[in-house]
Amino acid sequence: MSLLTANDLAKSYGAIDIFRGISFSIPQGARIAIVGPNGIGKTTLLRILVGLEEPSAGAVQRARNLKLGYLPQEAALQGEHTLWQECLSALTDLLEMEAELARLESLMGDPHQAEQALERYGSLQHEFERLGGYTYETRIRQTLTGLGFDDSDFNRPLPQLSGGQRTRAVLARLLLSNPDLLILDEPTNHLDVNAVEWLEGYLSQWPGATLIVSHDRYFLDRVVDHIWEMNGGGFETYRGNYSAYVQQRQERWELRQQLYESEKERLLKEVDYIKRNISGQRVQQAKGKLRRLSREVQAIERLGFEALQNKSWLAISDEIEISAHPMGVEELERRVRALRRPQQRPPRLHLHLKAPHRSGDLVLRTRDLVIGYPDEGKPLFRAPDLLLKRGECAAVIGPNGAGKSTFLKTILGQTPPLEGEVVLGASLRIGYFAQAHEDLRPERTLVQEIEAVAPNMLLAEIRDYLARFMFSGEEVFKKVSTLSGGERGRLALAKLSLAQANLLLLDEPTNHLDIPSQEILQEVLADFQGTILLVSHDRYLIDALATQIWEILPDQSALQVFQGSYTQYREFQQRQQEAESAKVALTPEAAPRKARPTPLSAEEKRRRQRLREVEERIAELEGEIAALARKLENLPTDLAKVQRLGSDYARCQDELEKLMEEWEQLHLEVVPE
Numbered sequence: 001m002s003l004l005t006a007n008d009l010a011k012s013y014g015a016i017d018i019f020r021g022i023s024f025s026i027p028q029g030a031r032i033a034i035v036g037p038n039g040i041g042k043t044t045l046l047r048i049l050v051g052l053e054e055p056s057a058g059a060v061q062r063a064r065n066l067k068l069g070y071l072p073q074e075a076a077l078q079g080e081h082t083l084w085q086e087c088l089s090a091l092t093d094l095l096e097m098e099a100e101l102a103r104l105e106s107l108m109g110d111p112h113q114a115e116q117a118l119e120r121y122g123s124l125q126h127e128f129e130r131l132g133g134y135t136y137e138t139r140i141r142q143t144l145t146g147l148g149f150d151d152s153d154f155n156r157p158l159p160q161l162s163g164g165q166r167t168r169a170v171l172a173r174l175l176l177s178n179p180d181l182l183i184l185d186e187p188t189n190h191l192d193v194n195a196v197e198w199l200e201g202y203l204s205q206w207p208g209a210t211l212i213v214s215h216d217r218y219f220l221d222r223v224v225d226h227i228w229e230m231n232g233g234g235f236e237t238y239r240g241n242y243s244a245y246v247q248q249r250q251e252r253w254e255l256r257q258q259l260y261e262s263e264k265e266r267l268l269k270e271v272d273y274i275k276r277n278i279s280g281q282r283v284q285q286a287k288g289k290l291r292r293l294s295r296e297v298q299a300i301e302r303l304g305f306e307a308l309q310n311k312s313w314l315a316i317s318d319e320i321e322i323s324a325h326p327m328g329v330e331e332l333e334r335r336v337r338a339l340r341r342p343q344q345r346p347p348r349l350h351l352h353l354k355a356p357h358r359s360g361d362l363v364l365r366t367r368d369l370v371i372g373y374p375d376e377g378k379p380l381f382r383a384p385d386l387l388l389k390r391g392e393c394a395a396v397i398g399p400n401g402a403g404k405s406t407f408l409k410t411i412l413g414q415t416p417p418l419e420g421e422v423v424l425g426a427s428l429r430i431g432y433f434a435q436a437h438e439d440l441r442p443e444r445t446l447v448q449e450i451e452a453v454a455p456n457m458l459l460a461e462i463r464d465y466l467a468r469f470m471f472s473g474e475e476v477f478k479k480v481s482t483l484s485g486g487e488r489g490r491l492a493l494a495k496l497s498l499a500q501a502n503l504l505l506l507d508e509p510t511n512h513l514d515i516p517s518q519e520i521l522q523e524v525l526a527d528f529q530g531t532i533l534l535v536s537h538d539r540y541l542i543d544a545l546a547t548q549i550w551e552i553l554p555d556q557s558a559l560q561v562f563q564g565s566y567t568q569y570r571e572f573q574q575r576q577q578e579a580e581s582a583k584v585a586l587t588p589e590a591a592p593r594k595a596r597p598t599p600l601s602a603e604e605k606r607r608r609q610r611l612r613e614v615e616e617r618i619a620e621l622e623g624e625i626a627a628l629a630r631k632l633e634n635l636p637t638d639l640a641k642v643q644r645l646g647s648d649y650a651r652c653q654d655e656l657e658k659l660m661e662e663w664e665q666l667h668l669e670v671v672p673e
Contacts, residue, residue: 002027003066003181003209004049009058011044018044021234022058026181030209033220033242036230038486038514042213043073045230046185049211069179073186075170077158084154086169087140090177094136097128101650108643121646129629134653136176138660143172146198148191164190175202181209188216192399193537215515217242218539242540246519256306256342263305267293267336274329287326294326297335304342351469351493351520353431355502355530360426363503363531364388364411368420371407379418380406381552383559388548390425390502393525393532395542395566398552404535405435407552408505411533431501435508435535437488439495442481446471446491449480453498469494485512493521502530510538542566611666614659621656628652 002025010020018041026032034042047053049060050070062068077086088095101124107117132139144154147168153161161169167190174182188196200222203210214220220227220242227238227245236252238245270293277286299307302320316322327335366386372379380403388394396404409415411422412432432439440449450462457465466476469490483491489512496504504525510518522544525532536542542549543566551560551569562569628649 001063003030003063004068005061006049007059007061009045009048009055009060011041011048011053012056017232019230019232019234020057022230024228024235024237026209026211028180028209029207030211030226031203031224032210032226032228033212033214033224034228034230034235035213035220035242035245035515037516040230040232042230043185046070046183046211046213050183063180066181067177067179069174069177069182071167071171071174071182071184071187073167073189074163075167077161077166077169080157080159082155082157083144083149083161083169084140086158087144087173087176090173091136094128094131094133097124097131098133101125101128101646105643105646105650108646114643118643125646125649134657137657140172140176141661143175143202146195146202147172148195168195171199175206179208181211182206184210184212184214186214187212188214188219193397193539194399196537215510215513215518216538216540217515217518218543221540259305259309260339260341263300263308264336264339267297267339268333271329271333271336274332278329290329290332291326293332293336295322297327297332297339298322300339301335306342351497351524353497353504353524353528354500355429355528356500357427357429357502359390359428359502359530361390362387362425363390363392363428364425364533365423366420367423369410369417369422370419371403371410372418373406373415374418379557381554381557381559383407383420383550384561386550386559386561388531388533390531391529392547393534393545394548394550395546396533396535396550396552397537397542399554402552402554404552405507408432408507408533408535411505428503429499429501430503430505431496431499433492433496433504433506433509435511437492440480440488440492442479444480446476446478446480449491449495450498453495466494486514486517489513490517504528504530504532504534506532507535508537509534510536510541539566607666611663614663614666618656618659618663621652621659625649625652625656 005025007023009022011018012020022045034045036042044053048055050068051060052070079086101121104117104121104124107113108121110117128134141154145151149165149168149172153165158166158169171184171187187199191199196216196219200219203223210223212220212224222241224241225239227240227242229236229238229245229249238248240248270289274286274290274293277283278290280286295313296308299316299320299322303311303316307316311319326332364386365388366383369383369386370379371381371383386394396407398404406415410417411424412430413422444452446466447459447462450457450465454462463476466472471487471490480488480491489509493509509521513521518538518541522541525541525545532545534542534545546566547564549562549564549566549569551562552558553560562572564572628645631645
């Protein structure tokens, strides 16, 4: 059964068509991503699906009682209530059930109402437990923590949250509301890597359907199994994740090229036959071919070469109007020769990064380096002695605010280190891509920005050059202050490609770029003959390029170096976690003896003793709750006894919740033995 169906949707604003011919259905449990270039209408389509905009043509059908959750790119939250209360608003049904259970418990003491209250209490209590009524606070806490909120944020009023935090708050509320269909527009925009990985794990286990628009290719690899590529005339559907889509798309492009070449060759041969025989002995055969080719060429001009392969003439005639009158031979030949290759790819960057001057083998070395600002009182992190050689790519990763951009500025000499030194190699020409594009001046036009780095280029050359970065016509005279984030990123890349650098320092270069532009940038960087120091949250780009991973660990105020790709680094971390888990699981008898263990402090002994007591009490409570649940399933006739059972059950659940919270805190505080 389909949760949502779209039939021949179209959207236009005045004379401008955004998209047309969009038809699809979303089944239960679907995992679908919509991809396509910026401006193709992905966000507009999502807004139509959820009912925030009306289509210009077509219709959307939603299943009866469909529970739909929608995350816009920039979420708006109203009110003065707290983050915790916002999450509770997703659980109103549970809260009403909880209040009703409390009311029924009070009624059980009234002999006139006890029997009716008892009957209602048993069924409602079972449903309350099934829906997670006794664990919803734990779920809220886990969701908020997973999305990057601290405990101190839970009771902050919404007006005190930043724009990114508000979007994450809406996402938390949506996940807790457990909708049938979750529609997410760029859900990873305001998440750091840890939060994105948590969301990936959550969605992989979530039973509902998801429809996602995202530029995060690694995220799409982990959470979807169908890709819908959007173009102005509809969708192309691909099975599998993003990597599978890239491979299948390339195969389709190659097949279309082969089809174009073979079909055009066939058509020209047919035209040649007609020309040779239209006035000869085989005039009837030639006229028959002329009528048939006239229809075929009209269909190809309107629907493409694939229409003749995949559709019957009846279906084609229903879709378009084809003239029954044959063309003249000369007109037929002209129109066959004019048939164009299929437009496979969206408009794309024509980016070239060359390193005309070879650097020395040693590009970067640090000694005793400490990164930070003198007025902050403590360093951001200390780095081991780093070494970057020619041709390598080091990816700097870590949470927001860890100091990644500050590290790049220290390498550039814009921010002095607190301690230690940075040594740059010989014959270096550095190209720097700043995350906030600080090198772009708001008052300048695009032409003036290019003139600043290439003063010898003529205006016509600058216009042609900017066209390679998808700036056409009068757009080249727009001021930088009017550009979108994606446009500023493309302009910064245009300037970077003129730098003739052999060392690239890139700070979030794929921010605001659509997927086609990300793919081009990745291809260009992979072919770059120089050295790259990359700061990015784009795990797909990192995995494709990095030969070293430098991860900043804020809780340790340290930078950790790993020699290898991102995938290898994640596998290394997974092995470490498994080894730690196995170590914890060892019994005291199986664990190897330690020589002269460090004596425990009195406080540590107290914490360990309390942890053992909490674990024992949790086990006892779980047994008591299971026994009470069995008794409540077969209610006794004694109303007073039933009332006691209900009260005992609620008391045990409440105590268990509190102990689980204490256990989590103690588990973090206790030093491993």
